Amino acid sequence: MIKAIIFDYDDTLVQTRKTRYTTIYKLSKEIFNSKITETEIDEAWGLPAEAFLLKLFGRFSKDIDSLWSLYIEYSKKDWNVPHSNAFDFISKYQDSFKFGIVTSSSEKVVLRELNELQINTKLFLQIQGSEHTEVHKPNPKVFEPIFSLLNIENIDKNEIVYIGDSPADYESASQFGFHFLGIAHDDRHVPFFQKENIAFVRNFIEIETVLIYENHFG
Incomplete structure (x- = not known):
């Protein structure tokens, strides 16, 4: 039972996948002037939170606190x-x-x-x-x-x-x-x-x- x-x-x-892919596309373009691909997001998807952000944006910044702040700021614009x-x-x-x-x-x-x-x-x-x-x-x-x-x-x-x-x-x-x-x-x-x-x-x-x-x- x-x-x-x-x-x-x-x-x-x-x-989340539908919502956050949109968030990630925006963040990548507006903050890092980069176009991230769906394949890149797929490869990071499911990783623990910090590893996920570093996998996506670690080539631009290793400052996890800054990445978190950016991600949360952008996430607030796209409600799940x-x-x-x-x-x-x-x-x-x-x-x-x-x-x-x-x-x-x-x-x-x-x-x-x-x-x-x-x-x-x-x-x-x-x-x-x-x-x-x-x-x-x-x-x-x-x-x-x-x-x-x-x-x-x-x-x-x-x-x-x-x-x-x-x-x-x-x-x-x-x-x-x-x-x-x-x-x-x-x-x-x-x-x-x-x-x-x-x-x-x-x-x-x-x-x-x-x-x-x-x-x-x-």
Whole structure:
């Protein structure tokens, strides 16, 4: 029986790829007078926050504090957009499950975006960002901090499902001992899920069907 649901953040709960690619294009052009390519962003995508910025802009500056300030300034101009029904699902089932977020993004960015979207952050037992651990997905140890909190609530690994959109999400969660449910808002990782015979859904309506009505991991 599932008692806790942990989500990836970027491209699982919110449409970060679509939103932040636009942000990065603008920042690169206006600040560094450079045209960054989609391939370059793809190569950096999913890295821990600081490594992500250095991968994109390290050839122009190694000053991570300055890069952070610029990135946050530009991000504020392009508000992130939730995936349909994502936070409605969490609100609806807040009394049925413990919810958490584990992401490679910075906690301060996630909190700012959730506040912009007027999402109640108290819906989550923990919002764990890149600052919380020295390891990151696909290393399964990334889940140790949030699991220690869930364990205090007498929730075991086999009572937890991690929902994410990428191979790294699957590899880290399954190796740690959690159940995993993929979510494919687009076709990017569908071939991987299909090849590895990984359960996945297309949207949050289907998540409700799989977890609540079908009790897939029960």
